[in-house]
Amino acid sequence: MQLIEKYAKENEIPIIQKESLKFIENLINEKKIKNILEIGSAIGYSAIKMALVSDEIKVLTLEKDETRFIEAKKNIEKMKLCDRITILNVDAKEFILDEQFDLIFIDAAKSSNLYFFEKYKKNLKQNGIIITDNINFHNLKEEEIENKNLKRMVKKTREYREFLIANEEFETVFIEIGDGLSISQRRG
Ligand SMILES: C[S@@+](CC[C@H](N)C(=O)[O-])C[C@H]1O[C@@H](n2cnc3c(N)ncnc32)[C@H](O)[C@@H]1O
Numbered sequence: 001m002q003l004i005e006k007y008a009k010e011n012e013i014p015i016i017q018k019e020s021l022k023f024i025e026n027l028i029n030e031k032k033i034k035n036i037l038e039i040g041s042a043i044g045y046s047a048i049k050m051a052l053v054s055d056e057i058k059v060l061t062l063e064k065d066e067t068r069f070i071e072a073k074k075n076i077e078k079m080k081l082c083d084r085i086t087i088l089n090v091d092a093k094e095f096i097l098d099e100q101f102d103l104i105f106i107d108a109a110k111s112s113n114l115y116f117f118e119k120y121k122k123n124l125k126q127n128g129i130i131i132t133d134n135i136n137f138h139n140l141k142e143e144e145i146e147n148k149n150l151k152r153m154v155k156k157t158r159e160y161r162e163f164l165i166a167n168e169e170f171e172t173v174f175i176e177i178g179d180g181l182s183i184s185q186r187r188g
Helices: 002-010 018-030 045-051 066-078 110-123 148-166
Strands: 035-039 058-062 085-088 101-106 124-133 170-175 181-186
Touching: 002 045, 018 045, 018 101, 018 124, 018 181, 035 045, 035 110, 045 058, 045 066, 045 085, 066 085, 101 110, 110 124, 110 148, 148 170, 148 181
Parallel strands: 035 058, 035 101, 058 085, 101 124
Antiparallel strands: 124 181, 170 181
C-alpha cells in the first residue's frame, strides 16, 4: 500500500486522507457492510483499503479516466483482489446500474456530488449509507477566491451541504475529520 501512496503523491493523484479512511474502515466493520459502490476509483487506493476490512466485502468502483483505471487495475491485481473488486472504466454520470449496495462512497468530481447522490440513491439498500468525501473542500472561503473554477467548486460544495441538511428523505451527519465527510442514511 505504501507504493500506491508514493505513486499517488509523486503523480499528484488525490486519494483519501488517512483519518477519513480510518473512520470509513471502522464504519464498514461496525455496520458489517458487505457490498460497496465507489464513484471515483483514481488508482484503486480506497477501494483496496475498504475491501481489506473483511474477506466478505465486494466493491464495485467506477473510474472515467483511462490512465488511472489502468493503474488501479494493476494495483488490484497486485493485491490479489480481482475476485472482490470490480473496476469499470466508465463515466459514472452515464452508467446504468441495477444492483443494490450497503454503502455508496461518492468521491469523484466534487461539483457533481449532488448529481451522484440523486442518481445512485436508488442503488442503496433500505438501511444503507452514502458517504461523501471532501465535504469541506479544504475550508476555502467562497468570497475570498478569485479563480472562477475554484469558486464554482466551493459554491457547489456549499450547495451540496445545504441540500443534505434540507433533505427530507435522508438524514446526514457531518464528520469534521480529514477534508470533511458526510454520512447519509434514509430517515425512519
Ligand atoms: C478524489 S479521486 C478518487 C480517490 C479514490 N477514491 C481514493 O481515495 O483512492 C476522484 C476520481 O474520480 C474520477 N472521476 C471524476 N468524475 C468521474 C465520473 N463522472 N465518473 C467516474 N469517475 C470520475 C476522477 O478521474 C478521479 O480519478
